[in-house]
Amino acid sequence: MGRITLDKVRKAFGDTEVIPPLDLTIEDGEFVVFVGPSGCGKSTLLRLIAGLEDVSGGEIRIDGKPATDLPPAKRGLAMVFQSYALYPHMTVRKNITFPLKMAGMSEEEKKRRVDHAAEVLNLTDYLDRRPGQLSGGQRQRVAIGRAIVREPAAFLFDEPLSNLDAALRVGMRLEISELHERLKTTMVYVTHDQVEAMTMADKIVVLRAGNIEQVGSPLDLYRTPRNLFVAGFIGSPTMNLIDGAEAAKHDARTIGIRPEHIDVVGDGPWQGKVGVSEHLGSDTFFHVHETGLADIITVRAPGEVNHRAGDTIRLSPQMDKLHRFGQDGLRIA
C-alpha cells in the first residue's frame, strides 16, 4: 500500500515561504510526476514527503497513518537521488544490501532480494564492482536497486535522469515505466522536463513557486490547461499564445493554439513569412514571422514539408482546439 496524503503542508526557510499550504493526495499505485521550472519547490515537496526536511505546518499521512514526525527511515519510502548517492566505498552488492542490513534482515533473505533486484535491473554481472567503475546508467540502476529491495510503500525519484545523456535518458525512462508496470508501487517522480512528465505519469502535478497550478492526467493537461502557465509549460514545441485583436475576436484576453493544431492551407485566415524550418523527418517545425499576431508563430506540419525561408504561407488554426484565457490568465470554458 502507498497512499500519500498531504494536508495543508507548508514549508518556510526562515521568513521565506517556499511552499504555501498545499493539499494533495497520491493514490496507491499511482505514478505521480511533480513538474515545474527550477526553483518551483518540487524537490522540496519531495523531500518533505521523504522526511529529509521538516514541515513548517500541516500534516503528511502515509496509508492513513500520520507520518509528519516520523524520521525518514520509518516512513517506508525509498528514494532515488539525482546524484544517485551511492556509497563509493561499497560494492554494488553492499550498496543494494545496505537498507536490508539496516533493517536487520536474515542473510538468506538479503541474498534472495538482492539477487532478484540485480536480475530485474540487469546488474548481476556488476555486483562485485564499485560505483566508481560503473557507467551513469548502471549507477542509476544500482540506485533503483537499492530502493527496490526494501519493498517500500512508495518510491521517490528526485530528477533521477538529469545526469544521463539524451539517449540513455530515453532508455531509463522506459525502464522506470516498466518497473512501475511490474511492481505497481506508488511512485513520486520529480522532474523539470515536461516530456518526462508526459511520457511517464499517471498524474502530473504542475508546480510554480510552491503552488500547485494544476493536477491531472497528461492528456488532461494537454487538452485543458487550467491557466496560461500550464498552457505554456506542457507541450513541445510550446503553445502559441496570441494577445490583442485576434484574441478579442474570441472574447478572450489571450488565445492559445498548439503548433500541431495549425494547418498550412492555401486559404487560411492567417498569413506570414517562413523563417527557420526545423526538419525532424517525422515532422517539420516552421517559425513564421510577420503574422501580425505574435512575434513568432510555430507551426508543426506532419512529415517532410518544404517551404523556403522568406516564402509567404497561409495558416489555418483548428478552431475546436483553440484555448481561451481571460484577464486573470485562467482558462475560459
Place this chain on the structure above:
Amino acid sequence: MATQHSRAAARFMIAPSVVLLLAWMLIPLGMTLYFSFLRYNLLMPGNNPFVGFENYAYFVTDPAFQAAIVNTLLLVGGILLITVVGGIALAVLLDQPMWGTGIVRIMVISPFFVMPTVSALVWKNMFMNPVNGLFAYIAEVLGMQPFDFLTQAPLASIIGIVSWQWLPFATLILLTAMQSLDSEQLEASEMDGASAWSRFYYIKLPHLARAITVVVLIQTIFLLSIFAEILVTTNGGPGTASTNLTYLVYAESLLRFDVGTGSAGGVIAIILANIVAIFLMRMIGKNLDA
C-alpha cells in the same frame, strides 16, 4: 536536517576545541600583556612594580630592536622573493612533459620535510664552513678565497638556508594550482595565436595569482617566527647582524631573563603578525563562501 537536537549535539562536539583554543589564546596572551607593563626580571626577585610603557620604551629604543626589525624584514622579504620567483619557475618547469616526473617531484619537495635544526646544522657545517665545507672546496678549486658565510654574511646565509626549506612549499602549492588550470583555456588561447610566453603571462600567471597570495601570506606568518635556524647557526650574531624580532624576544626573556621587556617585545611581534594575518584570513574566508 538541522533539527534542534542535532544543533545541541553539534555545539557539544565543538565545545572542547573552542574552550581549549580560547584558553590557549587568552591566558598566555593576557599574561604577556600584563607582564609587559611590569618591571619583572627573573634574576632580580622581589615585587614587580607596574611601570606603564617603560618596557616598550626600553625595547623600542634599544638599537638591537631597530636591527631586529630591519633583519626581520630582510629575512621575510628575501626569502619570499627567492621562494616565490623560484617556485613559479619550478612549477612551470615541473608542469612540462618529461621523464621521471614523480622522482623529480619527490626530490624537489624533500627539503620541506627536513627539520629546521638539521638543515641549519648541515648547511652550517658541511657546506658553509670556511675550512671543511663544500663551498670552501669549490672556492678553492676556482682559485678564490674561502668565504666565511656565517660570519661575513650571516643574514644572507640564513636567507639561503631558509629559502632552501621553503622553496619546495611554494613550488608544491603553485604546481598544484597550475595543474588545476583548465586545459581548454590554454587550448583556446593557443587557437587565438598566443605564444608560449603570452600563455604564461596572460593565462597561467593570473590563474596563479591567488595561490601566490596564499603562499606569500602563509610563508610570512611562518617566516616572522624563524628561530631554530638562527639559534643553531649564528645565535643572532655576530653582534645583532642576524637577530630577528623572534630571536630578540627570546634573548631578552630566556637569556637575560627580563620578563617585562621580553613580553613587550612579544606584544609587538603579535601586532606585526596580526597585520599580515588579517589579509590572510580575508583570503581564506572568501574561499569558505565559495
Place this chain on the structure above:
Amino acid sequence: MARAVTTKTKAINTAIAWTIAILIFFPILWTVLTSFKSEGTAIADPPVFLFFDWTLENYATVQERSSYFRHFMNSVVISVGSTIIGLAIGIPAAWAMAFVPGKQTKNVLMWMLSTKMLPPVGVLVPLYLIFRDWGLLDTRIGLIIVLTLINLPIIVWMLYTYFREIPNDILEAARMDGATLRSEVIYVLLPMAVPGIASTLLLNIILAWNEAFWTLNLTAANAAPLTAFIASYSSPEGLFYAKLSAASTMAIAPILIMGWFSQKQLVRGLTFGAVK
C-alpha cells in the same frame, strides 16, 4: 593536450628538471652519503662522492655515545601523542561544523585559524613561566599539550575541508535506507572520511616532528625530541661530520618518507583549503 611532444623537447625538459632537482636534493643526499663515511673521509680534500669505504660505524657510535634512542622516542611520543589527542578533539568539532553548520560556524573556523597566526614568541614568556611553576618544563606531557594546541586549528580545518566534500545526498540516502545515527557514522561516514583523517594524521605528525620553537625552548636533556637533540651538535665539540650526518639522517628519514606519501594532501592542509 593530447598531442605528441617531440622527444627533443621532452629530453631538454627532463635534463633541466633533473639537474635542478638534484641540486635542490643534494644537501640531503650529501648528508646521507657522509653518514656512511669515516670521519677522515668526511672532511677529505678533495671531497669523495661515492667511492669510499662504506661504514655503519657512525650509526653505531651515535646510538652508543648519546642517548639518541631516547630522543627518538621522545619525538615519536610527542608527535604521535599530540596528533592523536588533536584528532580526538578535532574530529567531533570538524564533523559538527561540516554537517550541522550554523550561523556561527564560519566565524568559529576563522577564529580558530587566527589562533594559529599568533607568533609563538608572543606567548613564550608566560608559557615558560607556567611550565616552570607547574613542573612541565622538560617533560613529554608538557610538549604534547603545547603541540596539540598549536596544531589543533590545522587539524580542525583540514578535517573540515575533507568532511565537507562528503555529499549530503549520501548521508540522506543512508537515512532513507534506515540507518540510525550510529550506523550512519560507522558504515557510511567513517569509511568515506578515512582518507581525510589519515592525511590529517600524517601531516600533523610531520609538523609536530619538525616543530622547532617550543621543543627548543621548553626542553632540556630529558624530554628533548630530535629537533633539540640535533641542535646540541651545533656546539664545537659536535663537529664530527660523519656522526652529525648519521644523527641527521636518522632524524629526518622517517618523516621524509611520510612526507613523500602525503605531498598531495600537504597542499590542502598547509593552505587551509585555499588551494586544492
